[in-house]
Amino acid sequence: MTTNHDKTLILVNLGGPRTSSEIEVFLRDLFSDPFVFDLPLPEFLRIRLAKFIAKKRAPKVQKTYESMGFGGGSPLVDETEKQAKVLELILNQQTNVKWKVKVSMTCGFPNIREDEFTKPDANTVYLPLYPQFSRSTVLSTLAILETKFGECPVGSGGYIPHFGLEPNFHQITAKFIYEFFTNQLRSDEFLHYPKETPKCDWKDLDLIFSAHGVPMRLIHKGDRYMEEVEVSVKRISEELRKFGFRGNVHVSYQSKVGPAKWTEPNTIQMITKLSKEGKHIAVYPISFVSDHLETLEEIGEQFKELTLENGGKSFVRIPAFGTYKPFMEYLAERVLLADTSVKDCICEKNGGESLKHCRFKN
Secondary structure (H helix, E strand, C coil): CCCCCCEEEEEEECCCCCCHHHHHHHHHHHHHCCCCCCCCCCHHHHHHHHHHHHHHHHHHHHHHHHHHCCCCCCCHHHHHHHHHHHHHHHHHHHCCCCEEEEEEECCCCCECCCCCCCCCECCEEEEECCCCCCHHHHHHHHHHHHHHHCCCCCCCCCECCCCCCCHHHHHHHHHHHHHHHCCCCCHHHCCCCCCCCCCCCHHHCEEEEEEECCEHHHHHCCCCHHHHHHHHHHHHHHHHHCCCCCCCEEEEEECCCCCCCECCCEHHHHHHHHHHCCCEEEEEECCCCCCCHHHHHHHHHHHHHHHHHCCCCEEEECCCCCCCHHHHHHHHHHHHHCCCCCCCCHHHHHHCCCCCCCCCCC
8 A cells, every 4th residue: 555645544433421511511412412312303402301311310420430441431432542553553564544533422522523533534534432323323423424514424435334243353353252251362452351250160151241231122124133243143152262261141231321222131131131041141242342431330340240149150341342452453454455445335234314414315
């Protein structure tokens, strides 16, 4: 690859408050997003409700963040910045181009809507860090960029499609889980690296792949998120069997908010059932690539407590990738390919609708 142009890679994540003062702003951004807070209400009323919910939830959420020990905020931005530094190093080593890797968030800061994040093209490439497509993550990100630049970035040469259905992703995930259980990972490269070990041969435990849940309303609109999660798990499990794993595999969904029906089975229900059967349980966060509130607190603390309270024999939280080198190298490979293979609308195919300025519309 030879060019005189510098290139910029922009990592995109959902976001998290870096400090307690950003919690309400983060929640307001989150609940104001029509692809996340999807309700059959007039827009002005939906926005008012979103702001009300954000303000009401902020004090409760603040207590949770304070308990995590990261200065009252989430470590997700910092963890994404670590990934950015590693990716920048790999890209600069592998090419003759000067790469700069930045971090942007769709909720909170650094906000993707800021002027420093410029129009996607061959020299400015966006990489959302969501393995599976969902209206609430990928489509939301594309809609924000479309509003900002007047066109959907898919097919621009500056967009990296989601990767949860890719065979290399499945192989790397299986290898990562294997290396975790065989003590080949460097614990100092992860936040709150799990001290627990299974009280049985790891090859025989019950392995739960826990994904972030979404409202079923999104699925009914055509979101193929559940399908992609389940295909990801099936393929990763097949790769994991090659390392000798012979235990039971389960798929479940966590982080439900509100009374509406969400994707099921719920991880809490799954863990309660398996614990009462006296199982040895491990949980892997299939829809996350870096550790934060949902993995450290919800999986690492709440699910562990739930397991032991209900008679589970042991519980282990498997970390998210973080800066795991094979995963970082895999992302670098995808960056160099950009979206040259995209020939149709991924939003309509995977999310049920095309955006207004889709370049693939007839």
